[in-house]
Amino acid sequence: MRKLLDQSAEQARQLDSLASAPAPSASPFGAFGMPGFAGMPQQPAPPEPRPILELEGEEYEDELDALSDWVDDFLIRVYCAEVTTAAPWCEQWQEHDDVVAWLHALWLAYQQHKDPEAGPAGLFVWHRDFLTHAMAAVRAPGGPLSACMTDPDRPAHRLLPGPRPSIRSSSSAAEEPKESDGPDRAAG
8 A cells, every 4th residue: 555655656757847837948858858969950830820801902902812712712612502591602702801700710710620649520510600600600591691692693882881989989089078067858
C-alpha cells in the first residue's frame, strides 16, 4: 500500500512540474523539451482570418473573388437545390453585405472543418453547426434575399432598405437638447 502511495505522490509531483513548465517552443519537438534542428526553417503562423466586411480595397476584392469562386463552384452546385419563395436566391448576392458576411463566415468554417486536423467528423460538424444555420438565415422567406429571385425563370435583384441608424448615432453631430427650467409636456 505504501508503494502505491509513493507512486501516486511522484506522479502528482510530475504533473505539477509539467503544468508549471513554460509553453513549448515553436519547434515541433518543443513538447518534448527538445529544440528544433539548426537551420530548420521556422514557418510563420498563417495570418488570422478577418471578417470580409473589415477588409478594404484590393484585399476585399481578392477575398470576395475567392469567396465567389467557392460559392459558385461548390456551395450553389451542391446545396442550393431550388429557388422558391421559401428559399430565394440572388445572382448578385455579392451586393448584399449581410449575405457576403454570412457566406464568408461559412466559407472560413468550411476551410477549418475540412482540414485533416478537424478529424473524421469535421465536415459533419460543419454541416450540423454552420451550413444548416447559415443557409436558413440567408435563404429565409423574410431574409436578406427575400426581394430577389424566387423563381429561376424570373431573375430579380433588389436591395431592401435597412433600418436607419439610431437617434443616438445620427444626433452625434447635433447638439444635445438642453434641459428647460420647467416641464415642457402638458399634464394630463
